[in-house]
Amino acid sequence: MQALINQHSALRFIPIDISRFALEESAKSLVEEFVGLEILAVAGDYTDGLDYLKQSAEDPRLILWLGSNIGNFERQDAAAFFHRVHDAMQPHDRFLVGIDLRKDRETLEAAYDDSRGVTARFNKNILKRVNAQLGGRFDLDRFRHLARYNDDLGRVEMHLVAETAHTVAIDALELQIEFAEGETIHTENSYKYSQQEIEEVTARSSFYLERQWFDAEHRFSLNLFCPR
Numbered sequence: 001m002q003a004l005i006n007q008h009s010a011l012r013f014i015p016i017d018i019s020r021f022a023l024e025e026s027a028k029s030l031v032e033e034f035v036g037l038e039i040l041a042v043a044g045d046y047t048d049g050l051d052y053l054k055q056s057a058e059d060p061r062l063i064l065w066l067g068s069n070i071g072n073f074e075r076q077d078a079a080a081f082f083h084r085v086h087d088a089m090q091p092h093d094r095f096l097v098g099i100d101l102r103k104d105r106e107t108l109e110a111a112y113d114d115s116r117g118v119t120a121r122f123n124k125n126i127l128k129r130v131n132a133q134l135g136g137r138f139d140l141d142r143f144r145h146l147a148r149y150n151d152d153l154g155r156v157e158m159h160l161v162a163e164t165a166h167t168v169a170i171d172a173l174e175l176q177i178e179f180a181e182g183e184t185i186h187t188e189n190s191y192k193y194s195q196q197e198i199e200e201v202t203a204r205s206s207f208y209l210e211r212q213w214f215d216a217e218h219r220f221s222l223n224l225f226c227p228r
Contacts, residue, residue, distance in 0.1 A: 135171030
């Protein structure tokens with residue numbers, strides 16, 4: 001942000017997030033930190049953000065999609081989403097995307113089953129939400145976190161494994177679910193990409209891959225796309 005403000009003296013930042021509270025807190029902090037920064041926040045999901053892109057006419061725009069959220073899309077859905085972004089852009093706009101790269105099984109499984117249990121708590125939070133919002137009766141201690149890498153599909157698959165056979169009620173759905181010992185709830189996929197797969201999703205969505213950056217160990221990429 002400071003580099004852009006140094007170049008242009010002013011910058012408009014349009015963050016998009018589902019949490020209005022998070023937007024308000026971060027916007028206040030950033031405006032206090034950076035002189036010349038204007039913030040126009042959009043509280044909503046990706047769809048709301050794309051609708052705003054189509055309506056706005058800032059010139060030019062840099063669209064940031066950092067982290068590796070593309071990995072949570074099935075591959076065909078990732079290409080479809082890229083195509084929707086492309087349709088909301090002008091020729092002078094750019095799209096900067098973080099994409100996690102394929103690597104060895106040991107590295108990936110260790111990252112998604114970390115020794116501090118951060119990912120395990122994140123995964124089990126799904127059950128906490130069901131309990132809180134749908135009257136679920138999940139006992140989180142009866143499930144353990146499992147992350148495994150499917151090399152054929154190039155994705156880390158996250159599961160919650162039932163430690164014992166038991167039944168769980170979800171009151172709001174008037175539902176009783178029977179779990180066998182060892183049965184899993186498949187909660188999330190996180191796809192990893194080869195260079196060829198990045199180029200394929202680029203071509204399918206009518207983008208041109210203008211530039212790439214990699215970390216020192218070539219495990220992660222930042223990709224700058226421009227519309228054709």
